[in-house]
Amino acid sequence: METHSPPQIRTAISTSYAELSDTLRIAADYIAENQVEIATRSLRSVASASGVSPASYTRLARALGFSDYEALREQARSELNKREQDSFQDKARRLRTDADQPLLPRQVAACIANINGLLEDVDQELLDTVVDRLDSSRKIVLIGALASAGFTDYFAYLAKWFDDRWLVAGRNGTTLGSTLAGVGPEDTVLIISKHPYAHRSVRAAAVAAGNGATVVVLTDSHTFPGLQYADFHFIQRTESPHFFSSYAATLVLIETITGMLVARAGSGADARIQEVDKHNRLLDEFENV
Template structure:
């Protein structure tokens, strides 16, 4: 294995796993599932402990590492160690303080806060920043941008499209109402980008939208909750975000925060025209009386 491969970022390893997941044997799938869902454990547990937790043998984990091009399991594990040692921004202390202030009767409230802080902390890691920049560059270079997300993910798609369109008028929210999904997507092709949001349980419409746009040569930026997601194959950029919550539906907090980070990156590093677009939008809204000012 070359030195360049040995120091490949964790995202490249995860993407390779996600792309090959469907073709793996049942035992290798178990191993891959554990690797994708437990990067911290892979980084610091022994191979025996990780294998036991995954429900496979140590040799299965070694086979998985070699399938990905590593000479040894240690080389494979070093990729995870390098990534997680950068660590998330320290927010755990805030959650601990919240827990200390609350009584036992407020446990649900405390648990929601605890997981929210953890989700955001997992988002702002050293390996995430270059991916955000990559996504922003692709969006800035795109002719048109389609934004897709249905059911629980619609709020994420709507927020991206609404805020994004203020600076970049080429952003279009795909609603897919009354059977119009294919019609709305028909105008997108090579040189365009689709941004797709989807979390377990995954919507068939979102998967279909990605299939259609991929066939037309549209690049995909995917925001999902695991690299085993059916939205991942073929994506140019994949954001695997935390959606944990005591609530009965996946949390979209990290997704909304990621949207803000990507769009901020677009405005910060894009042409001056984007700032002009935001200024004109605000002026126009004020002229129309869309805002109510404080007395």
């Protein structure tokens, strides 16, 4: 049986625009100019922002050749991801083209720019709110896959020095599902995900939100599909002459959050750190120098 690829959204709009009603044209204009919003936000949010009913978006999707609105949204995600993938390939080619230029100073300059960007990109009031939420949570579940997995481990390593409520989901013999089954409104799920986005991170955000947990996302773009489930999110710049994303700004944000939590914990954190250090030495975790 022959299958057909879904149409490109802008091409479909251009082809069908003359036949659309005034209302569907308003919806089509919004989709054409706000593809990131279509890819990342719920239909209800898109309808509210554009002033067009959800039912009109469903009718528009069918008029453009999609089975339903969800199929149109998946196409928006696919197109955005394709643009990002093309960017990776272009960067890899440039690395070969610029092989005679030292990479270290370019990489350092890019990381410094990304880190400096945190001061512009992160709202201090929002950061305080998120840290307050983490401080008051029953437990904090960290989720990261692919390149982000190691950074959730580092996050947990820092946090567990002064706080035993933190755990990394889906690691060390536990499944992602078994960890998420225990979360609820008193808990926070913190997800780190950078392009290319892992399906399990998006699904985990949906499950956590469905269980009533607070969802916090650290990502590199508003195109991350899991943002539609997030209560709070932070976007970090990841520019790099390398073909892959830089995590330098994300590391600074992780270290900032844990530092703020230590400051809130007071003398209790001091006692916990001292106890952890004592047990590490009893277990001979550190090399004596």
